[in-house]
Amino acid sequence: MLYQINLREVTYALSEALDYVGIDDTMHGKRVAYIACEIAKKLGWRQSKLDKLILMAMLHDCGVSSDVAHHSIISHLDWEDSQIHCAKGASVLQGVPLYQEFADVIAFHHTHWEQFLPQIDEDIKLSANLIFISDRIDAMRSQFGAHLTHEKEYIRSTIQKYTPSMFAPKITQAFSEISATDTFWYYLEADPIHYYFSEWIEHGEIETVPFDFLKSIAGMFAKIVDAKESEAQPHTPIVASLARTMAELCNLPLREQEQIELAALLHDLGKLRIPDAIMGKNISLSDDEKVRIRRQGFDAHIILRQIKGFERIVQIIFAYHKTLKQEECPSLNGNETIPLEASILVIAHKLQTLLQNADENSFKGNLEVANLLQKMGNEYQLNPLILDKIKSHFETCYKKDVHL
Numbered sequence: 001m002l003y004q005i006n007l008r009e010v011t012y013a014l015s016e017a018l019d020y021v022g023i024d025d026t027m028h029g030k031r032v033a034y035i036a037c038e039i040a041k042k043l044g045w046r047q048s049k050l051d052k053l054i055l056m057a058m059l060h061d062c063g064v065s066s067d068v069a070h071h072s073i074i075s076h077l078d079w080e081d082s083q084i085h086c087a088k089g090a091s092v093l094q095g096v097p098l099y100q101e102f103a104d105v106i107a108f109h110h111t112h113w114e115q116f117l118p119q120i121d122e123d124i125k126l127s128a129n130l131i132f133i134s135d136r137i138d139a140m141r142s143q144f145g146a147h148l149t150h151e152k153e154y155i156r157s158t159i160q161k162y163t164p165s166m167f168a169p170k171i172t173q174a175f176s177e178i179s180a181t182d183t184f185w186y187y188l189e190a191d192p193i194h195y196y197f198s199e200w201i202e203h204g205e206i207e208t209v210p211f212d213f214l215k216s217i218a219g220m221f222a223k224i225v226d227a228k229e230s231e232a233q234p235h236t237p238i239v240a241s242l243a244r245t246m247a248e249l250c251n252l253p254l255r256e257q258e259q260i261e262l263a264a265l266l267h268d269l270g271k272l273r274i275p276d277a278i279m280g281k282n283i284s285l286s287d288d289e290k291v292r293i294r295r296q297g298f299d300a301h302i303i304l305r306q307i308k309g310f311e312r313i314v315q316i317i318f319a320y321h322k323t324l325k326q327e328e329c330p331s332l333n334g335n336e337t338i339p340l341e342a343s344i345l346v347i348a349h350k351l352q353t354l355l356q357n358a359d360e361n362s363f364k365g366n367l368e369v370a371n372l373l374q375k376m377g378n379e380y381q382l383n384p385l386i387l388d389k390i391k392s393h394f395e396t397c398y399k400k401d402v403h404l
Ligand SMILES: [Fe+2]
Pocket: 060, 061, 073, 085, 109, 110, 135
């Protein structure tokens, strides 16, 4: 089916999930986008080029899912392994029609100006170097601050010191000129940067795009979330495929099936704000750590509610997290009816976990899946007719999962 979406708004909102990787130092992507755009304006770039630069800059660190990796990126001006997240980010973008043209720039966003091979296209070099310089400016700002004159001067002189080896002279020159005013630095604060981009989003066109186009964008963010736990064992696409199959079996309208699939792809967005150390913990969690885990549903909600056209997806994810919370804290349960879409998502999620953790020696295959479905169907209030239908088709779900 077709969806009416402002693609600037979609990218802005979803890139917030990437900014969550900074845990307490969020909005890195947006600040890099602002700095790059202001320098490019000074260089006389036209609006269509500025628009692409903003999108690329917001997504520039899509190869980073871990807060430990983010910390090392922010704490060093340059480091040996910087190319790893560049290559990862480029490969993530390549699979998404809306973003694939950005892959080359992202692949070079930590390449030193004097190390570019002569055959690289001039536009790619300039865009990559604009993102590089903006990224390093923001890294220094978060490390040393930019509230005082001497902090700003430190950043400006460091950039100058590494020009032309790291940064193109004309880019540094433009930065020196625009950063001479206090206003330039004020815009790096949370409120002003939000207003800066809300105007840009308002001027974005509402486009009509097919479901698969949106699915590729949601799938990219699912991949980034999954990479936080394990790159080898994808979790989200399997949950999404199972949920879609169940929605089909329930004979839900096509739009509802698609929205359940999109919701499944985006259900874990809030996980990017959970520190790696808590995610990987096997022993019991402290109360503070439990709070951090529990707020992931809220964080996903806050990102997605910014996107006009995603209202139904937001409701589904909200209902899903609410159901899980009631399960963890029975005192919250007021014997409420669980919405069907939340039941589908919870069941798909538990089924994926069972299949992923199934011990080959003791796993009883279809029988175990059938038993689990029966138990969950009762627990999550699935209509018995629907449950029977899902059970009799569980083999399809099971095979789908195995082959994904
Ligand atoms: Fe980076």
